[in-house]
Amino acid sequence: MASCRGQRSTVGPECVSRLFKSVVNMVKSKRFVVARHFDGLPKESDFQLVEEETPDLKDGEILVASIFSSVDPYMRTLSRRLSEGVTMVGECCARVAESKSSDFPVGTVIVHQYGWRTHAVLDTENQDPPRKAPADYPKDLPLSLLLGAVGIPGLTAYFGLLKCLEAKEGETVFVNAAAGATGSIVGQIARIKGCKAVGSAGSDAKVAWLKELGFDAAFNYKTVSSLDAALKEAAPNGIDCYFDNVGGDFTTTVLNHMNLYGRVAIVGGISTYNDKDPSSKGAFPYKAIQGKQLTLIGFVVSRWLDQWPQGKAQMMQWIKEGKIKYREHVTEGFENMPKAFIGMLVGENIGKAIVKL
Amino acid sequence: MASCRGQRSTVGPECVSRLFKSVVNMVKSKRFVVARHFDGLPKESDFQLVEEETPDLKDGEILVASIFSSVDPYMRTLSRRLSEGVTMVGECCARVAESKSSDFPVGTVIVHQYGWRTHAVLDTENQDPPRKAPADYPKDLPLSLLLGAVGIPGLTAYFGLLKCLEAKEGETVFVNAAAGATGSIVGQIARIKGCKAVGSAGSDAKVAWLKELGFDAAFNYKTVSSLDAALKEAAPNGIDCYFDNVGGDFTTTVLNHMNLYGRVAIVGGISTYNDKDPSSKGAFPYKAIQGKQLTLIGFVVSRWLDQWPQGKAQMMQWIKEGKIKYREHVTEGFENMPKAFIGMLVGENIGKAIVKL
Structure with missing residues (x-):
């Protein structure tokens, strides 16, 4: 798994250069952590929003900013394994905002699974690098489909x-x-x-x-x-x-x-x-x-990871041909992730439940 | 399915010739019927032994006499579907005792699934004729294995x-x-x-x-x-x-x-x-x-009926080579079928539970 930094929620005196950077660039990152284990249907108060600055990039790293964040049923299952205080699991469609990797220039659209966060620092030289959007992804399709019909x-x-x-x-x-x-x-x-x-x-x-x-x-x-x-x-x-x-x-x-x-x-x-x-x-x-x-x-x-490219190509083809239709249930604002998640669990959504940042 | 006659338990006045035959040949047939539906573990009193004469053979029919009768767990499941008074389900290894079929001369060893009975009249011209023992069945193997390791x-x-x-x-x-x-x-x-x-x-x-x-x-x-x-x-x-x-x-x-x-x-x-x-x-x-x-x-x-011949050939081969060993838990006497069945259900047997007639 790619390492994901930026979990610190306090800033020590050793971080002056980073603080200075955050003042200059104003790259404040937000993420949701599991404040307490869910008892039955999760409640909004079970989540806590944490705000922090993003760290400086090392060689090979990129800073990505989420465009869409996904809420899916499987997250409820996976959450059982999370300790309290850990970032809530999930998948995001994000764009590279800063880059120290020639393979991932600024603007590249990727999908990552580092949870409910507005920003993430990802190591692109890892065994399991961030997944880029398909090169032939149609311009007229919303990028959110990378978390839905093409995801x-x-x-x-x-x-x-x-x-x-x-x-x-x-x-x-x-x-x-x-x-x-x-x-x-x-x-x-x-x-x-x-x-x-x-x-x-x-x-x-x-x-x-x-x-x-x-x-x-x-x-x-x-x-x-x-x-x-x-x-x-x-x-x-x-x-x-x-x-x-x-x-x-x-x-x-x-x-x-x-x-x-x-x-x-x-x-x-x-x-x-x-x-x-x-x-x-x-x-x-x-x-x-x-x-x-x-x-x-x-x-x-x-299980079929090696065949995902063919699967995505077929899905894009069917969507272009009008053979596969999709619908999205969009919640606006990162702050509303818990609400969107709970709504999806009780079946409020028709089609893919998605959060637009 | 092959028809199975000989279910009559009373003899009417029209049956004089058959009665005469039974006096001459003394071919009395026995079978066990389900006297009442099992409540939990079956009891011996749930079965009833019925005695009757065997009918005359028509062209294409054979009279077979059971050599070994099988008791298996699946019979407990299938018994749920049986009406009271119906012959208990099961498989027998039998020998042709009388024949009106050139394909099944007297002495032929067959396996049939017509239940707990000493004798059965089988129609060999049916879509699903009785299964003969493999032609190359080794002489030194007991025929009971046709209900076990080779069955x-x-x-x-x-x-x-x-x-x-x-x-x-x-x-x-x-x-x-x-x-x-x-x-x-x-x-x-x-x-x-x-x-x-x-x-x-x-x-x-x-x-x-x-x-x-x-x-x-x-x-x-x-x-x-x-x-x-x-x-x-x-x-x-x-x-x-x-x-x-x-x-x-x-x-x-x-x-x-x-x-x-x-x-x-x-x-x-x-x-x-x-x-x-x-x-x-x-x-x-x-x-x-x-x-x-x-x-x-x-x-x-x-499900693999079409491949049974290869399966049996492989099992016989492994047994001959000593690679597959078997053991039988033999109960003597047809009258003891219920006892053998109940014993098998409670796990008294080591290896194949079988009844020798």
């Missing part, structure tokens, strides 16, 4: 559906949290590949959007009489590929609707993320797995 | 480990119920393939046998301080392939010991078979599946 959520949909589930023409694909950043793309790729796309989401507005996107069937899981009945109606021939973002009881129910030799991608478990013990929800669906000879595959998109 | 339990181990788990040299394979008909072969094939074989079983005598068979590590799950501690000691580098015959809480624990990209074959769930709701035991191990990017595969050995 981790889009690649998760792409590799999950095509490499992990191996969805084939004519098969029924079911995805939950379908109006989210990943789910909405899963359904659209399924349609491109000649599959029947079925999605569930948590509001009528989301369901309406899914239908606009071309989903063959979609339902609001909060208002249907039962998930069983809704699945029976939406996927009367059963489900061949299940892209699971939700986990828990929801998944235990869905597995009963799978066809023989069905495949299940275990991608996320947002229904369980705020539980003290995320394993406590939902019984082990042994009977369905064995009886229907299902394959369940847990995956993280980094 | 479904052996093939389950073979295809489960090699096709489903794709166990590779140097990997650690863990199997539970390891002293059973399938588990004992899983560990031995793992050793043949250069894997580290780890097994668990329910008695010290079973564990001693596993060590004789060449398992690298084995433990008695009933006497270890905890399954967690036992797995840590037996598989200190983690588990790559898990062949699961047990299910429930046991599996939830094992998944925490899997390595990244580990594979799990969901083959059986004997710890749950006697429960009213087999799904009630063990939480959905979402976190381990996703975090370690595990693949769980439910399978039934018939």
Whole structure:
């Protein structure tokens, strides 16, 4: 991992030159730390905003300023491992503001995973250097898509559906949290590949959007009489590929609707993320797995890191052709990151939840 | 499916010729029916022995007399679907006693799946004719192995480990119920393939046998301080392939010991078979599946039906070479089938539980 400096929140007397610089350049950096471990759904008071000056750059380092910051479900899971006082995890799309690396001149757009921060000092000579935006990234696409359809959520949909589930023409694909950043793309790729796309989401507005996107069937899981009945109606021939973002009881129910030799991608478990013990929800669906000879595959998109360039190229192509549509739920202002994060966890967003700095 | 006649238990006045025949040939057939649905562990009184004469053969039919009858864990699961009064499900190794089929002359050894019965009339012109013993079945091997190492339990181990788990040299394979008909072969094939074989079983005598068979590590799950501690000691580098015959809480624990990209074959769930709701035991191990990017595969050995001949040939070869050893737990007498079945469910057997008629 690239080192990330700039964590100091106090300034000692030895830092005169740096203080002088900060007065001259006024490069003040902000970041959010986890003030206390989340108990259930995070609260705004669980986060603390820390302000500090950025350090001088060493050879090979760059100072990047965030343009967009991402809030994603996985951050709730990863946060369990963070000590109090540590910068909240997350991904940013940023631009190089100062550079001591010829490979990353000022203005270069990059994506980094150094958490909720306005600025970061990154070592470009590290084994895992910052990821540049693709050289052919279309000028008319917002850079925020580097955190969405052309970033981790889009690649998760792409590799999950095509490499992990191996969805084939004519098969029924079911995805939950379908109006989210990943789910909405899963359904659209399924349609491109000649599959029947079925999605569930948590509001009528989301369901309406899914239908606009071309989903063959979609339902609001909060208002249907039962998930069983809704699945029976939406996927009367059963489900061949299940892209699971939700986990828990929801998944235990869905597995009963799978066809023989069905495949299940275990991608996320947002229904369980705020539980003290995320394993406590939902019984082990042994009977369905064995009886229907299902394959369940847990995956993280980094499994296909070597193929990300092809995945991004394909996503950009489909977006340009109008085959993949996207929507963003934009929150303005770095100070509102906790609010945006909590809103995403309770499902306020349609499409990708993003914070614009 | 081949039709199976001879279910009548009363004889009407129209059957004089058949009665005469039965007096002359004395071919009395016995079978066990499910007298009442099992509540938890089956009891001997849940089964009823029915005696009847065998019907006359039509063209293409054969009368077979069972030599060995199998008792296997899967029968407890399948029994849930049986109505009261129906013949108990199961597999037999039988010999043709009368024949109206030139393809199946008297004396031919076959395997059929028409349940707990001393005799059966089978239609050989059916789409799914009786399976003959392999033509090159070694004369010095007991025919009972057609229900064990060279039958479904052996093939389950073979295809489960090699096709489903794709166990590779140097990997650690863990199997539970390891002293059973399938588990004992899983560990031995793992050793043949250069894997580290780890097994668990329910008695010290079973564990001693596993060590004789060449398992690298084995433990008695009933006497270890905890399954967690036992797995840590037996598989200190983690588990790559898990062949699961047990299910429930046991599996939830094992998944925490899997390595990244580990594979799990969901083959059986004997710890749950006697429960009213087999799904009630063990939480959905979402976190381990996703975090370690595990693949769980439910399978039934018939998935590889087209490759059974190669599988049987390989098993016979390994047995002849002494690379696969087997052990049988033989109960004498058809009348003792319920006792043998119940004994197998509570783990009395070491190796394959079989009934000799």
